[in-house]
Amino acid sequence: MDSGAEGLAQVLGLFRTRGSQTRADVIAATGMARSTVNQRLEALLSAGLLCSAGENASTGGRRAERFAFDADAGRLLVADIGASGLRTALCDLGGRVLAERTEEIPVTRGPEPVLKAVDEHFARLPLPRTGPGGGPALRGVAVSVPGPVEFEAGRAVSPPIMLGWDGFDIAGHVRRRYGVTALVDNDVNVMAFGEHRAGPPGVGHLFMLKVGTGVGSGIIADGRILRGAQGAAGDIGHLPARLEEPPSPGAEPALCRCGNVGCVEAYAGGWAFARDLFPGLADEETVNAVPEALRLLRSGDHHAIRLARRSGRILGEAVAGAVSLLNPAVVVVGGQFALTGEHVLTGIREVVYRRSLPLATRSLVIRPAALGKRSGVIGLAQQLADALFAPSGIAELLPRG
Amino acid sequence: MDSGAEGLAQVLGLFRTRGSQTRADVIAATGMARSTVNQRLEALLSAGLLCSAGENASTGGRRAERFAFDADAGRLLVADIGASGLRTALCDLGGRVLAERTEEIPVTRGPEPVLKAVDEHFARLPLPRTGPGGGPALRGVAVSVPGPVEFEAGRAVSPPIMLGWDGFDIAGHVRRRYGVTALVDNDVNVMAFGEHRAGPPGVGHLFMLKVGTGVGSGIIADGRILRGAQGAAGDIGHLPARLEEPPSPGAEPALCRCGNVGCVEAYAGGWAFARDLFPGLADEETVNAVPEALRLLRSGDHHAIRLARRSGRILGEAVAGAVSLLNPAVVVVGGQFALTGEHVLTGIREVVYRRSLPLATRSLVIRPAALGKRSGVIGLAQQLADALFAPSGIAELLPRG
DNA sequence: GAACTTTTGATTGTCGACGACCAAAAGTAG
DNA sequence: CTACTTTTGGTCGTCGACAATCAAAAGTTC
Secondary structure (H helix, E strand, O other): OOOOOHHHHHHHHHHHHHHHHHHHHHHHHHHHOOOHHHHHHHHHOOOOOOEEEEEEOOOOOEEEEEEEEEEHHHHHEEEEEEEEEEEEEEEEEOOOOOEEEEEOOOOHHHHHHHHHHHEEEHHOEEEEEEEEOOOOOEEEEEEEEEEOOEEOEEOOOOOOOOOOOOOOOOHHHHHHHHEEEEEEEEEHHHHHHHHHHOOOOOOEEEEEEEOOOEEEEEEEOOOOOOOOOOOOOOOOOOEEEOOOOOOOOOOOOOEOOOOOEEEHHHOOOHHHHHHHHOOOEEEEEEEHHHHHHHHHOOOHHHHHHHHHHHHHHHHHHHHHHHHHHHHOOOOEEEEEEHHHHOHHHHHHHHHHHHHHHHHOOOOOOOOOOOOOOHHHHHHHHHHHHHHHHHOOOOOOOOOOO | OOHHHHHHHHHHHHHHHOOEEEEHHHHHOOOOOHHHHHHHHHHHHOOOOOEEEEEEEOOOOOOOOOEEEOHHHHHEEEEEOOOOOOEEEEOOOOOOEEEEEEOOOOHHHHHHHHHHHHHHHHHHOOOOOOOOOOOOOOEEEEEEOOOOOEEEEEEEOOOOOOOOOOOOEEHHHHHHHHHOEEEEHHHHHHHHHHHHOOOOOOOOOOEEEOOOEEEEEEEOOOEEEEEOOOOOOOOOOOOOOOOOOOOOOOOOOOOOOOOEEEEEEHHOOHHHHHHHHOOOOHHHHHHHHHHHHHHHHOOOOOOHHHHHHHHHHHHHHHHHHHHHHOOOOOOEOOHHHOOOOOOOHHHHHHHHHHHHOOHHHHOEEEEEEHHHHHHHHHHHHHHHHHHHHOOOOHHOOOOOO
């Protein structure tokens, strides 16, 4: 029954994280006996999860054979559902994007229409029709949504901006439709995970800030996603904002779409940026005006730049708090608004390095998302691959039960 | 070499967390074979780590024998070093305090004098002179300090308020002196751990706020202490404070002892409370005036109560941020200032329930430290016991290597 | 007291991981 | 070509975990 699933996962994990390895490398890294390593390698090779990868240069004798994880042994479908848009991708098992599609669709339409759109994307992505000999098979599907997720159950819980999604069993929906492993997570969590994996190994503590239409964050602590008791961790966007100038007398604090007032998002999110850039806009119009606002920012409009920089500083205040609390090694900034020019990032840096404590900032790196707009889909694929290749799931991938 | 250390630790862990168990319980919980369970139990019994604990009521046949972790199989010495005081304890292996001592001594004296004071405490605690037949042996020593700690190395790093401790190898010092396992951690981390273990099982996410002379916090995420990249996580005390009233024009933001201005601690910590309660006090005197200020608060002085309540609200603003970010299941409030009456706690509750998001607060519990002033020492003992009984360390506790 | 339950102790054979050993393969240095 | 290195593939005995079995011990119910 067990038959070394633990060891199989350990060996496979080695190849997934460290790339190609020789037998001797595996023995040194795992501490397993040579005979055991050979057994595991043979099993993984015959399952098609490993492949030969050339030979080492000789060090005086016979050259050592290298093996590598075969990312082409299967395919993953992922859907990164944002507040206002959708990005889907076909990935290999290593999390590389082979093909992708995007679409503008507000998540507020509700689960059925949005997941139907996802299905259409998946149908049009060039997934090889999964036959026994017809190319790599589909191994799993992963979906992220812009709100809290009860991770084990794969369902959305009390999402503030996802009308109609509360309690919807997303994982069940997907699993029924595609008959493979399904995974659901929060959108910023998966971005954080993607950036974490893309970064240098050994960095276990990462803070991801997403500044798109709204503002959210994801936390990697000790290499794992920090979800909190109800899966609601990382909600930095609805913290009360600290403003640089004292509010002018009589001015009311900004109303936020979460129903509260004075949230970070209500001053520094993408929609707040559009609202401030185009005064007099109706409330319903601000969200739709975000793309236009970003165009203006990209074109170098001075007023837009000033506003973006100010957003960055307001965000910086919140991030500085998170840095003091979590002491991450790196802060990654992503999302459409933050990735439009360097203005938001500059504002964030300005405040964080001034505000946070010396020990926490001494070697702190604040950088834009290395994966750009693909942080989410890549993070989804990485997390899904982790789930597939965990000791509990690895048995299914081997032949003969 | 290995000989089932993994399994031994697993079985022992079962008894440590769930109390007394029968053989059948262990088999059900671990999934190990009966023969294996018997082997492990025999080993642990002969090592004196388990003991017999009566029998079950019969369910129709022979009564099942119960076994329990024998907390008296060894002793632990722990020292909880705070900013202004020291609390040491002799504990059993279950973390129960058998004897304790306290002393007022400022940590700023430096490592040698303070650790010498710890040694004197240890010498006076009724530790049975550890002989082969002379009572339970000393198994480990643990120390906590009020500043960031590089946990693996067991040394203090860049502590803001611990002059002269930077880089001091506390664990090495202790290990050399007592020749047993030594563990060093941050004071609030160990309090968080103690409260976490004392609370109901299954609560993996806890936020600990300590309000004593200063202000600090400790984070339990997924059942483990969150330390951050440099061991500096949890520094809530030196976040910029959000004040309820707009600062009066011309008023300068409060100077903090960390060198910055406007920190939470500079408005809501114990020394700030003393400063505001006794205006005109010299800077050097405020810290020493804290006990007197707490006496006044305890006596029901109206002004003191108002100030304490205000401190609570300022702390609440910071805690609300942490709650949104971390989504803990419970917030525990400890420290001398917070434990003097309910005033500070009331202020915190007032703000957190108003400020934080519905999902995060729906089932959030905010409670005072269940272990009172002993959170620290008990947390130290618990953590030390965990380290001793981990798979890597369990071999040393068994006879015959 | 007899029949039935349940726990416990002891034995045995199977299987997988390990480590030691040997021999073949592949290459380098002279 | 020869001697030496290094990797690889295989065999084999040992040991620990497991599962199955049997028998004794302890207790309940009738």
